[in-house]
Amino acid sequence: MSNKTGQMLNELIELIDYLDPEDRAEVEDIVRAATPVWVPLPGPQTMAMESLADVTFYGGAAGGGKTDLAIGLALTQHTRSIIYRRVGTELIGIVDRLTEIIGNKNGFNGQDDIWRLPGRQIEFGSCRALGDEKKYQGRPNDLKCFDEVCNFLEAQVRFLMGWMRSADKGQRCRVLFTGNPPTDSNGEWIIKFFAPWLDTQYAGERAVSGEIRWFAMLDGKDVEVADGTPFEFTYEDGKVETIQPQSRTFILSKVQDNAFLMQTGYEATLQALPEPLRSQMLNADFTAGKESNPYQVIPTAWVEAAQARWTEEGKKGPMSSVGEDVARGGKCFTVVSRRHGSWYDKLLRYPGVMTPDGPSAAAVAIGAARDGAPIHVDSIGVGTSPVDHLKQAGVHVVPVCGSETGGLFTDKSGRLRFYNLRAKLWWGLREMLDPIAQDPISLPPGQEVKSDLCAPLWTLKNGKILIESKEALIDRIGRSPDDGDAIVYASIETPKREIRLEGTAHKSEYDPYAVVDHFNNRSGAHSVDYDPYKH
Numbered sequence: 001m002s003n004k005t006g007q008m009l010n011e012l013i014e015l016i017d018y019l020d021p022e023d024r025a026e027v028e029d030i031v032r033a034a035t036p037v038w039v040p041l042p043g044p045q046t047m048a049m050e051s052l053a054d055v056t057f058y059g060g061a062a063g064g065g066k067t068d069l070a071i072g073l074a075l076t077q078h079t080r081s082i083i084y085r086r087v088g089t090e091l092i093g094i095v096d097r098l099t100e101i102i103g104n105k106n107g108f109n110g111q112d113d114i115w116r117l118p119g120r121q122i123e124f125g126s127c128r129a130l131g132d133e134k135k136y137q138g139r140p141n142d143l144k145c146f147d148e149v150c151n152f153l154e155a156q157v158r159f160l161m162g163w164m165r166s167a168d169k170g171q172r173c174r175v176l177f178t179g180n181p182p183t184d185s186n187g188e189w190i191i192k193f194f195a196p197w198l199d200t201q202y203a204g205e206r207a208v209s210g211e212i213r214w215f216a217m218l219d220g221k222d223v224e225v226a227d228g229t230p231f232e233f234t235y236e237d238g239k240v241e242t243i244q245p246q247s248r249t250f251i252l253s254k255v256q257d258n259a260f261l262m263q264t265g266y267e268a269t270l271q272a273l274p275e276p277l278r279s280q281m282l283n284a285d286f287t288a289g290k291e292s293n294p295y296q297v298i299p300t301a302w303v304e305a306a307q308a309r310w311t312e313e314g315k316k317g318p319m320s321s322v323g324e325d326v327a328r329g330g331k332c333f334t335v336v337s338r339r340h341g342s343w344y345d346k347l348l349r350y351p352g353v354m355t356p357d358g359p360s361a362a363a364v365a366i367g368a369a370r371d372g373a374p375i376h377v378d379s380i381g382v383g384t385s386p387v388d389h390l391k392q393a394g395v396h397v398v399p400v401c402g403s404e405t406g407g408l409f410t411d412k413s414g415r416l417r418f419y420n421l422r423a424k425l426w427w428g429l430r431e432m433l434d435p436i437a438q439d440p441i442s443l444p445p446g447q448e449v450k451s452d453l454c455a456p457l458w459t460l461k462n463g464k465i466l467i468e469s470k471e472a473l474i475d476r477i478g479r480s481p482d483d484g485d486a487i488v489y490a491s492i493e494t495p496k497r498e499i500r501l502e503g504t505a506h507k508s509e510y511d512p513y514a515v516v517d518h519f520n521n522r523s524g525a526h527s528v529d530y531d532p533y534k535h
Helices: 003-018 021-034 042-050 066-076 088-102 132-136 154-161 187-192 266-271 275-282 300-309 358-368 381-392 421-433 447-453 472-478 482-489 512-516
Strands: 054-058 078-087 116-117 121-127 141-148 174-181 213-218 221-225 231-234 240-244 246-253 322-326 334-339 348-351 373-379 396-400 409-410 458-462 464-467
Touching: 003 213, 021 381, 042 054, 042 066, 042 246, 054 066, 066 078, 066 088, 066 121, 066 141, 066 174, 066 240, 078 088, 088 116, 088 121, 121 381, 132 154, 141 154, 187 421, 213 231, 213 240, 246 464, 266 275, 300 421, 300 447, 348 358, 358 373, 358 381, 373 482, 381 396, 421 458, 421 464, 421 482, 447 482, 472 482
Parallel strands: 054 174, 054 246, 078 121, 078 141, 141 174, 322 373, 373 396
Antiparallel strands: 116 121, 213 221, 213 246, 231 240, 322 334, 334 348, 458 464
16 A cells, blocks of 8 residues: 555545545445455564465464464465364354454355355365365365364375465465464374474474475475475385475464454463463463373373483393384385384384385395394284295294284283283383383384374273274374384384204294283283183
8 A cells, every 4th residue: 555545545534524424434435445454463473474485384372363364364365265174163263253354244155165255265174084185175275274283184184285276377375274282192293294393302403483494205204305496306116206395384473472462361361271281372382291182092291201211322232122013005104113122223114115015024124123133013914924024034023913802911910901912012012101110111202103102092892901903093193103003013022032053943933922921021911811822
């Protein structure tokens, strides 16, 4: 708006009180048409609006104007926008706020959840369950906003981001995330997604609020790259592809940045919240404790404590055990965990395309094993072939059938009973992580490790503890917990096979009792009335 136009508008506004109703309405229409429908707050909100990043995460604390930013961008900079909330009923507040900003509901169709304005369209969407995101497949938008993004599954967000595009070459396209720190383990994927800003364990140089960083998806994994210059990448199968990096930024906002809310006393409301909610909502603390689901198998705090104990120099003695979780498809990873007593080495992760068959999966396990450590592999489904090849290679391999229900599995007290071997294995790792354990274990750093180990839930079935299956877990959280399963398999205590000497006998390759009594040497767990040879 020019100075001359602004002066004229001010003069009109001063004359309004002296006009009759008809002339006054006409002047108000002129003023409304010449005034921007939405103006950002100075500070972080303006920084987010002007940011050139492809993907912007705006928020952190409560009260920074997150939803207003989404609405403002849709009203002023984009032609085809969609604003998502995980639960559809939560969209009512956004529609109400948009009505308040515009001044009416003209153009809003509540049946198809689309608001049509001159030259613009704003759609509202929700994805309550995994798979709901597919109903938006193929529908392009130049602005995709995920309001309260930590409530979404990562798989849902990445899927929907695939249709960020516009037929208008001059139209800028972007993704906006808004939200507060995650309050449970399901939302912790956002910390990994914006690791340079949010992950205190990030190995590279930390980023500051508003700084733009570049990322590329290579072999199914996010990798930070130097800049936005396209480059050629060669996959393991020899395929060469030109990769176009995508930019991201995180912009911190707090209630102190919102002059309107500061006048209402909202800051005092946030200050009165109990911890850790106070630190999360008032100070945008992404490291504050998160509420664990009461049926979460392993408490988040126990995993964090085990990771805090871990050091590079913590390895003591020879390798004790290897656990391998074999990829169940090209987007999954084959993960190998190596344990030295109570110290777990950093995980080895291989994209599914690198381990497409039994021989390749067996090869990475053999390459990881040292000191005669037994290799524990899930023997169900895709794990069957690697187990067969490891046996043929003469390697000490222990097939693990988590669905086995033939025995009476109990905890170290002998009182808790487990529905199957999978439940016993996961609960056994829980016992090792218990702060009162005699020999507390040390787990490698990494957001993936913590997220996977904190993901499974337990329930009671026929009076026995049952851990949700891997398939059910994938359906619930939208990803495969490969890191967690590999660590669980590496936690199994199997006596090492005796070395064959010329002219002497040697132990069998597989001691089936070792899997059932895998915690005997560590926690005193025991299993009774079970003859593995009958199964």
